[in-house]
Structure formats: C-alpha cells, structure tokens
Amino acid sequence: MRRGPLARVLGAHPIGTAFVTPYVVFLAAVFAYPLGFAVYMSFHDYFFAAPGAVVDRPFVGFANYVTVLSDPAVRRAFGNVLVFLVINVPLTVVLSLGLANALNAAIRWRTFFRVSYYVPYVTAAVAVVGVWLFLFNSNGLVNSVLGPLAPDPSWLVNSGLAMPTVAIYVTWKQLGFFILLYLAALQNVSKDLYEAASMDGAGRWKSFLNVTVPGVRPATTLVVLLATVTGANLFTEPYLLTGGGGPDGASASPVLIMYQRGIEQGNPDVGAAIGVLLVIGVLLLALIERKFVGKEDS
C-alpha cells in the first residue's frame, strides 16, 4: 500500500507521534540543545558577554579539559563524589527496599510512617539542613550521645568524615521517594509466589530474598540509576552543610566546583568542561550498573 507524504513523515501511528512531539521538542530545547552548547563552550575560550559586546571566543581544543584535569580541586571533587556514591547508592537500595517491605505489611500507623519518611524529601533542603546541623555539630545531639566517642574534629569539619556524613544525610533526605518506588513495585509481586514459598517451607527472610528481591528487580535498577544520577549532581548539601565544600575541599562535589568556576569566577568554558566530564562519568557508571543490576531485564 502506498503511503502519503504526511504518513511518511508522521509514521504508521500519527496520533502517537502527535502525542510524543511536545515531549521531544521539550527534550530538544531543555536538554539536547543546552548539552550541545555546553560541549561547544568547553572547546572555546568562552565567557558570557553583554549583548552587542564585541568579544573573541576562539576555539581552544582540549585546553579547558587540560585545565580541569590538572586542577587538584576538580580531581578531588570527582573522588569525593565516588565516595559519596559508594555509600549513598547501596544504602539507599537496602534501606528503601527494607523499609518499603515493612511499610507494605499490615502494620499499625502505616500511613503515618509512610508520610514521615516522605516529609524530608519534599521539605526544602535549607530547612532540613538546620536539623542536620543541630544533630551533627560538634556540640550537637549525636556528639552529646556519643560523649567521649565523638570524633575530633567533629563530623562536618573532619576530612575523613565530612563526605560520608553528607552521603548519609542525602540518603535520609531522599529515602521517602525511593520507598515510594519500591512500594509501587511491591504491588506487582504476585501473592501466589509468597504462598508457594510458604508451602515450600520458606520463612520470611527466605521469601524476601527469593521472592521480593527478584520481584522488584526492575525497580531496583531504576533506584540505582536515579540514586547515581542525583548523587552525581550533588550541590546543595555540601554547599549548605559544609560551607562550600569544606573542610579543605573534602566535601566539594563536581557540580559545586562547576558552579564556582563557571558562575562565580566567570569561566563558563571551564565549568562546561567539568559538566561534560561529569555527564560522561555518569553515563559510564550507569552503563556498568545496568550491566550488573539490570541484567535480567535485558
């Protein structure tokens, strides 16, 4: 059958194409174009200028990338975010799955607990940070409880503990969202499987390991990827909790450095190079994670 010119452009399902088009346009305008432009900036001596100002922005090849990679602060920031992800991602998966499983059971105050876990996620970071500072300052609640066991220097001004403390804070703050994902996934695990496991003599723990965990694997893949992507974009927490990446850059993240170099210091070309490297790093990490966590999906 011959297809008309309109059908050739819109495909076999023009209504579907019409539905998808606004999102494609949105993606192109808000993600693809900016990303392409960032790549362009990273290869030029680029700075922001007033309209009409005559400025020269020559092509500089990999010069911005050399600047970035030879900057110890940037290297340290990438190392810091790896430490963050190593703590944050597994902790997020384990805690959110465990808590979702508990909240899915018929327990009293279930709605109250669900809301309690979700509140930090929807509360402004600035407000929640105050609570965390109250807990983790040198004279905060945690150190009061620990007494002589409290670390010195304290959590947020300790080079070795600052980033793990930030990682735990972010895990706690975002837990509500990931619990919701798992709660949704748990609804799709067939009750027959649990009954079969029970008839085979499996206890709660064995049922959890052999039925729940494989049953929510697609959700786990999503949680791992989302936690990685949001973790790699870490900015607000080190900015607010540790005063701009202290102590001595021990909690600085690549996005924080990108903001300093690109916006504060007026070198958007260097900021863009950091951003491009971060995108590449996150993509590689996501591919590796998908290979391991999401292997049964593929």
Next chain:
Amino acid sequence: MKLQAGLLAVVLAGSLAACGGSGGAGDADAAAKARGPITIWYSNNAEEVAWGKQMVAAWNAEHADQKITAQEIPTGKSSEEVIGAAITAGNAPCLIFNTSPASVSQFQKQGGLVPLDASYIEERSGEVARQYKSPDGKYYQLPWKSNPVMIFYNKKIFAKAGITNPSLKTYDEFLATSRKIVASKAAKFAIYPAPSNEFFQSWFDFYPLFAAESGGKQLVADGKAQFAGDEGKKVADFWRTMYQDKLASPEKYTGDAFVDGTAAMAVVGPWAIATYQGKVDWGVVPVPTSAGKAPDEIHTFSDAKNVAMYSACKNRGTAADVLKFATSKEQDGKFLAATGQMPLRKDVATTYADYFAKNPDYQGFANQASRTVEVPNVPNSITIWQTFRDAYSKSVIFGQQDTGAALDGAAQKVDELVKQS
C-alpha cells in the same frame, strides 16, 4: 542545583548573549547623551530601601520627563550572580547601588559596564578613589559607601570573664583576652568569623588584619601577590592560633554568633549597629596588629558597595545625572543618617560633624573610613580570592598545612592569575 539545571543556567545565559540586542560604539555615543526614564536597583536591606525610596521620590518630583523606576535587587544566590546574569541577558538596569568592587573586573570583561566621570569621582572621594580605578585607567564604579570593619566586643561577656577594660591592640593581648573568655566559660568562643570556603569570607578575618599589619596593602599590588610576606604570615599565624586553641570555631554557624552570645567578639562594620540595638551591649576597637599600632594608624577592610552604570542603559545622560544627585553631599548625609554606613567621601567625619556629634557610636568608624583598603581591582579577582581562601582554609582554619607554605603556594598561583587578562 542539579547538573541539568547547572548546565541549563550556563547555557541559557550563553544563549541569551548570542540572541542579544543591538549595541556598538555609535549606539553608545548616542546613549551617553540620551535622557529619559531609567531604572535602578538598590540593596534589599530595610534602611537602604528607605533611603532609596526618598532619593527616587526627590528626583522624580523634579524630573517628570526623566523618571526613575526603582526596585530592590532581585534575590538570588548573590547579588553578583544576579547582576552577571542581567548583563548577559541585556536587561540590567541603568544603575545598581549595590555593585561589589570584587566583581567589577568581571563585569567589565563582559562588556557590561560604562566608564564614569573620573573628575567627579576624584573630587568626591579624594585619595580613596584611586583603589577603584580599573587597569585601563578609567572608573567603571563610583566609590559609594564603606563599612570599615572593626572589632565589636560584648561588654557583658567581657565583664563575666572579669575583663572591664579590654586591651585588644596586639596579637598577644588579643589572644590572652580570648583565652580568658573561653577559660571562664563566659562565651564558648572568643570570636567566630565564618569559617566556610566562599571566596569572600577572607574579607572578614584575614584581610582587615592584613590591611592593618601592612599599613594598608591590598591583597595584590603592581601585578604581584602581597600576602605571602612577613605581614601576611603573622596574620595567618595569629588566626591559626585562634583556631588551634579553640578560641574560634572551624564549624559553620547558622545565625549570628555574636548576637547569640556564642562569641564574645565579631569583625563587623557599622551597618551592624542597628542590628545589635537592644540585643548586645557592645564596645568597638580597631583590629589588632602584632606590635599594637596606634588607632589612627590602623587600616582595615572597607567592605564597600559601589554604584555602577550598566551598558544596557539607553538614557545614560539621565543615569549620569542621577548618579551625581544620589551621591551629592545632601543625599550622602541622608544615607548616613538612614543606614549608619560611611559615604566614600573626603573628610566624612568633618563633613557630617553634626551627625557624629549626635551619634558617637559611629565616630570611630568615621575616623577609620579614611584608612580603608579595598579588594584589588584586577582581572580574575574572584578566582584570586578563591585561590587565597582555599590556601587559608587548609592551613589556618584546619591546620593541615604550614601557613607559610600555603601562602607561598597561593601567591604563585595568584601571580599567574594576575598576568592573565
């Protein structure tokens, strides 16, 4: 801020630059003489807003065809970022009465500023004006007002520590007093400068003491870093002792440690007097020096905010007139009375002698106003300050490196940054 948002901000600003409106030398010449309505931004603290409103009303009453539309500077992470974005977008107002001297070199590089009338600036501010001249010999900022920082102390906390007549002139005296305060538990810390790593924090710990110790040197002068000499190292060692001996805290504080009574002293300018009203019974002294210089020899950081004219302005003739009107002797007097901040004029103390006679709390700041040190007006200014702050933070606040080695290393990097245009 998420990565996408960061990239988006970076890119949108760039896109706006690419799609921007017209400009060029011909337009600029015409705009310099053009008169008509203009827009201005001023700071968003209550006292400055009150002054701004009366200034605008006074101007508008006399200039029906050249009205000012004024607003508080839009909120953002910092005024500098808001202004930088407005320059790029081409929608900056004609005048901003809140331009940080540290950002002027960057705004100038962006093509966002208009050179101002040098003779008026030098006539109004005298010798102080020199610090605000750009490397090309022009003024892209009018030195407007300063907040010479001094040491405020809490008299009640000092009395609780058994100190009735504090002596804080030398580093040894300052340290001894600090130890007495902390040992007596009159306050948890002697002083609490923000220990965070933002580039501007050094303006309120290292820089005032460096200005005093060095007799008025800037961080960078004649294309070379000045802070790694003996004076800078003495100041760094002084602060390191304060942190090492737990007389100051390396932890971020949410709130005002001085007002809360957590710290017995603070490094602040006269703007804070209104804030302390009814909350703290305070006294004020100049910042210390190693040898205890006389008060009339002490220099300090200016903490100035200036007025700049932005290239997006179409009616620059009117903007230039408003600039002079708003910084006239009369308006400066009203500004001083409304805010307690020092107009950057020659002889503030004598020009407004009546005010200082009625408000003796401000007299010390007026005396100090003629010996203020500004941030250097050099390219890469903010990168230079961040480089310095990183080294200071590592060696002084967290004690992870020798202060001398840290300052030497930072000085080498700063020298390279100064050379770049």
